[in-house]
Amino acid sequence: MKVVLATRNQGKIVELRRILDDIDVVGLDEYPGAPDVPETELTFQGNALLKARAIAAHTGLPAVADDSGLCVDALNGMPGVFSARWAGGHGDDEAHLDLLLGQLSDVAPEHRAARFVCVAAIAWPSGEEHSVEGHLTGHVIGERRGTNGFGYDPIFVPHDESRTTAELSPEEKDAISHRGKAFRALAERLNA
Numbered sequence: 047m048k049v050v051l052a053t054r055n056q057g058k059i060v061e062l063r064r065i066l067d068d069i070d071v072v073g074l075d076e077y078p079g080a081p082d083v084p085e086t087e088l089t090f091q092g093n094a095l096l097k098a099r100a101i102a103a104h105t106g107l108p109a110v111a112d113d114s115g116l117c118v119d120a121l122n123g124m125p126g127v128f129s130a131r132w133a134g135g136h137g138d139d140e141a142h143l144d145l146l147l148g149q150l151s152d153v154a155p156e157h158r159a160a161r162f163v164c165v166a167a168i169a170w171p172s173g174e175e176h177s178v179e180g181h182l183t184g185h186v187i188g189e190r191r192g193t194n195g196f197g198y199d200p201i202f203v204p205h206d207e208s209r210t211t212a213e214l215s216p217e218e219k220d221a222i223s224h225r226g227k228a229f230r231a232l233a234e235r236l237n238a
Contacts, residue, residue, distance in 0.1 A: 111167050
């Protein structure tokens with residue numbers, strides 16, 4: 047089966063190709079006219095389905111999309127669905143990290159519980175759709191560590207781990223990540 051990943055985020059494309067290694071996946075770069083679908087919904091599921099539907103309609107192929115983010119308990123679950131644009135610019139990882147670390151600067155380490163959430167969705171041109179959710183719980187630390195991954199990985203330490211997700215190897219991260227969990231569950235659905 048060939049599916050289109052509804053993203054131009056190269057880090058995410060590389061990660062999803064590793065996770066979905068038995069499925070023929072192509073990114074939006076293969077479809078130069080594909081629309082950039084604004085994330086206008088207020089839930090991860092809503093945004094994932096919005097993007098998957100639009101790309102399936104545009105390409106005529108099954109389209110896979112996700113929406114994911116970091117939910118920090120001390121910030122009432124924020125940045126949440128706004129994670130990719132927390133500091134105003136979409137995809138400006140350094141600005142997002144600076145802002146989040148600044149917001150948590152007076153929060154004691156024991157109160158920095160957080161979780162990564164990912165909803166992965168697939169939409170077929172026929173209108174059929176399916177979505178699944180994955181989580182990774184842990185906490186936010188006060189400084190950046192590691193160079194792997196992207197986004198909030200340098201400041202997030204999973205439970206039962208002393209390293210940030212940016213210090214884990216790609217394979218270690220894929221095995222426990224919110225995105226890995228969601229996309230493996232979606233792959234099971236696709237292969238059923």
